[in-house]
Amino acid sequence: MAMFVHLTPAVNAARIRRSGIRAVSHGRDVARSRGLYCFPVLPSYTLTHQWLRELARHGRPRGLVAVHIRLPDDEPVTVGRYYRDPATVTAAEAVRRVAAVTDPRGWEVFVPRTVTKREVHRIRAVSQVTGWRYLPDAHGRPPCTCFGCRVRGEYGSQRLRQRRPHPLDGPAPASSVLLRRIAAAGTPGDPARLTETLRLFGMRRRGPLDQLVHLADHPAPEVRAALVEAVFRWKAPGVGALLQRLSQDPDAKVREAVEWATPDPQP
Template sequence: MAMFVHLTASANAARIRRSGVRAVSHGRDADRSRGLYCFPVLPSYTLTHQWLRELSRRSGSRGLVAVHLRLPDDEPVTVGRYHQEPRHVTAAEAVRRIGALDDPRGWEVFVPRSAAKGEVHSVRPVRQVIGWRYFPDAHGTVPCTCAGCRVRGEYGSRRLRERRPHPLDGPPPATAVLLRQIAAAGTPGDPEQLTRTLDWFGLRRRGPVDQLAHLADHPDREVRRALVWAVARWTTPGTADLLQRLAGDGDEAVREAAAWNLSERS
């Protein structure tokens, strides 16, 4: 049996002891299956729990706990470094590969299913100051303050933005202004101008779905892909229908982006 550690919010501890670990995360492979992320238990306590500080940025005020899981050696999993294409292997092979690395920081194992109560070996408290933040060796690197990298309400984030303001900081232009920019781009529209404008729409929670839907037929795939990410978080009625339409796009990248965002909404 292979031993892994899964880090999760302390608030989930009681439920995990009662019924196991839910499959709520999405894998990085093509089918985007639901499951859970974990890491092999190595001789080094620090390496075993290396993801803790990065995950703690979004875990809530009570911190994280370490859930130790025992999985069959032949359990199908994927293994790889974050933001890289993972490899399909068995649990035992994932442990072997990561254990043989000179620097296993940033590596992860994905189990494409939930973990049953009987597979939970223990739920333990863990020191909350272990591991790296943002990415391995980030210390000494100038932090990025864009909307995608920063975490709202994170300790020190306001002072960081004041010290290193980002060009996209501040409220986005009004919807009427952005729609005039869309119209000024022409027909079918300049891709670069449309993409810039759609980036601003992506900072909003709601927007004019009906007035942007025609861009789903734009001949440039980057515009269609930008449209996916512009409306991805919107709660406006009709957003899911637009994403469903884009999920049938002729370009693979557009289809994958739309399908992933649809799955996040379910």
Template sequence: MAMFVHLTSAANAPGVRRSGIRAASHGQGSARGVYCFPVLPSYTLTHQWLRELARFGSRGGLVAVHVRLDDAQEVLVGRYAERARMAQVVVSAAEAVRRIAALEDPRGWEVFVPRAIRPREVHRVRTAPQVTGWRYLPDAHGARPCTCFGCRVRGGYGARRLRERLPHPLDGPPPPVRVLLAQVAAGDPGDAAALREALHWFSMRRRGPLDRLAGLATHPDPGVREDLVWAVAGWSTPGVTELLDGLADDPDADVREAVEAARDPIS
């Protein structure tokens, strides 16, 4: 049996013990599954993804779920950067452990199990220190930092000064709110591309005019409704939960899946 570790929010621990780990679609096209990493002799390498995953928020910190898989279970294995190129390869679980263990530098590698993890396959769930591993990418320390929305850390030390010193051409500074609201209010149903652009900028805010955007929940373009999910999911504005509750029953599968992923960013 091959042993792997999966990192998830501490709030998910009771459900993991009871029902296993649900399959989610994150970065593998239409495939749904679970990301994990082999348990290696090095504790630091085994838990190398901790600090990177912690950047995206977790309820109560992260826990390590140890999983036993049959040696013959087919998995995808490769570096994270190979995911977008679909260059990760299908091997058995045992072979994935062998390949990663033989690497001189396994940082940035991952294993994708293309199904849910059953309760009987969960070996144990335990707490894990939140300071282990790299952030952004291996060997990022000393490199010029990226200030795109995906890389920057909200509220991080010196984050505002860094964005001012190294502005990103696509991710800031955003247009004023009044300009964005004018785009939203222009026409019915309006230009879907302009609406999605406005929602992109709104997604970078911590709060926003929810009452002015709520009407987009019934927009005929499912892409607009999906972008609305991502725009408001991180807001602390009252009413976000109720809006997402309505979008969770959207007729479009991508919108429903966006609500599910936004509510549980680390699954």
């Protein structure tokens, strides 16, 4: 049996003891299968729990806990470094590959299914200051402050943006300005102008959803995908219904945008 560690918010511990770990995360394979991420148990405590500080950056409530799971040696999983094409191997082979790497930081294993409660070996507390942030070897590098990299509400983020403003980002224009740009794009509207305007809408914490929802019927799929990326963070009535509608879009890129935008409570 191969042993892995899955890091999850402490609030999930009781539910995991009752019913196991749900398959809510999206894999990096072509099929975007659902499952959960984990890492082999190595002799090094720091390497085994290396992902903790990076996961904690994204507002995990009340800290993280380590869930040890046992999987059959022949269990099919994927293994590889993050944001690279993973290889499909058995669980035993995944452990062997990670252990053989000179520097396994940034590696991850994905189990494309639910883990049952019988496969949960134990749940224990873990040091909350273990691991790297942003990316391995990030210490000493100037952090990126672009909209895609920064985490809203992160400690010290406002001072960091003021000290190192990003040339491509900045305060988004007012909603009224952006709405005038959408109107000026015409009917149905130039896709390039609309996607750029929607990108700026996505930098705002909220916006006039009722005046943007018509773009869900735009003939260009890149506009519909940009609409998803612009509004999915907004805490506004109707966002959930819009995402549900676009999750059934005939274009695969739009459906993938909705899947990407759907938050994964257990990375």
